[in-house]
Amino acid sequence: MQMKQKKVLLYSGSLKLVEKSGVGQAVRHQQQALSIAGVPFTMDSKEDYSIVHLNTIFPDSVLKSKRAKRKGKKVVYYAHSTMEDFRNSFRGSNVIAPLFKKWITYCYNSGDLIITPTDYSKELLEGYGLKRPIISLSNGIDTDFFKWNNEARRRFRDKYNIPDEEKVVISVGHYIERKGILDFVKLAKRMPNYQFYWFGYTNLNLIPQRVKEAIKQSLPNLHFPGYVTREEIRDAYCGSDLFLFLTHEETEGIVLLEALAAKIPVLVRDIPIYKHTFKDRETVYKGTTTEQFEELTSQILEGQLPDLTENGYQLALERDIKVIAQRLLAIYEQG
Known part of the structure; x- marks a missing residue:
């Protein structure tokens, strides 16, 4: 995935549903990281792009992944969720946790590369039998912004x-x-x-x-x-x-x-x-x-x-x- 003049699409479909969560924060960090690295990016799916970043596990993201691959685009799937951190969250989450694991496995496998924040989450995902390469990379932190004053x-x-x-x-x-x-x-x-x-x-x-x-x-x-x-x-x-x-x-x-x-x-x-x-x-x-x-x-x-x-x-x-x-x-x- 050579980055010469190639544009990244930060897919924003259904992002409003998670914008107040850590996932929403991670997307903002990706925007910042891409800007710092000098990588052109867009949030508009109508623009041309070579690589798409997916951060959510909603059906529209999976559809976007499949459509992008059919068009010869590369798909980077950010794995923010695991079955383990889905448990003990919302009402009924423990009951459907095994189904959640199957669904996120399907989502992540639709990409070309999986990025997850830590070695710990990488180890968990490797236990799911995923077929795509998994890389651990922190979501990052803007230390200048959060500096004490x-x-x-x-x-x-x-x-x-x-x-x-x-x-x-x-x-x-x-x-x-x-x-x-x-x-x-x-x-x-x-x-x-x-x-x-x-x-x-x-x-x-x-x-x-x-x-x-x-x-x-x-x-x-x-x-x-x-x-x-x-x-x-x-x-x-x-x-x-x-x-x-x-x-x-x-x-x-x-x-x-x-x-x-x-x-x-x-x-x-x-x-x-x-x-x-x-x-x-x-x-x-x-x-x-x-x-x-x-x-x-x-x-x-x-x-x-x-x-x-x-x-x-x-x-x-x-x-x-x-x-x-x-x-x-x-x-x-x-x-």
Whole structure:
């Protein structure tokens, strides 16, 4: 896939359905990466193109893949989803998870090349028996945009009327069990001396009753501002004292990279995807039980543990969008 004057189509069909998710963020990162690498691209299917990027697993994307191949175009399928991270998401997701696995396998096999964000998700997909080459490449992070600054911290604290001395814990994601929202709420109840903010939103009709009940609890230190802009999320990182990411399963977790880029302490659940990349007590802190999360949260907020934020920032720099742009260009040129 030589890139000399060849144009990439970032297919935008059904993109509005996922624009507020990590997939939508990944597409924005692809636009940025292609611009940095000097690769011409379009979002308009009516324009001529040589390569199409597909990011969703809706039927229209599969149709686009098949039509593109019939016309001699190359198809790059971004594998953002696995059966494993589909489980424990929406109502009924566990029941249909095996069918979901068959469907995404069909989708990904329709392309010429599969790109997935991490070695962990690559390993999972290889176990699906996919027939196409799989390459792991981070979705990337704009470290310049998410860099900590005091003005952003002030905006966040002013907006939510948070005194300077108040300790704030945040998380970002959909209202789904897989993201660890139940444990987040449990910790807020157990730690009334700290403020807990969960950014993100999911239609309440799509989530199980236990999650609805959790987010409807009336706790004075628990807040659900809903979906906010990218700028407001950046301000929230800068204005908080801990990013608490209790997700049970991810293919990458862009929000984790954003928090590291903002140089705030990070506490994550100790899950396989982060086993090698994010070393416990080197770049992030890790826990597995509610009791551990409570203890570590308190120790981090009270300054009783070493500050790892510079190490985390260096790791984010390795996944900076400018680095990803060059790796993406190299993938094209090798193809």
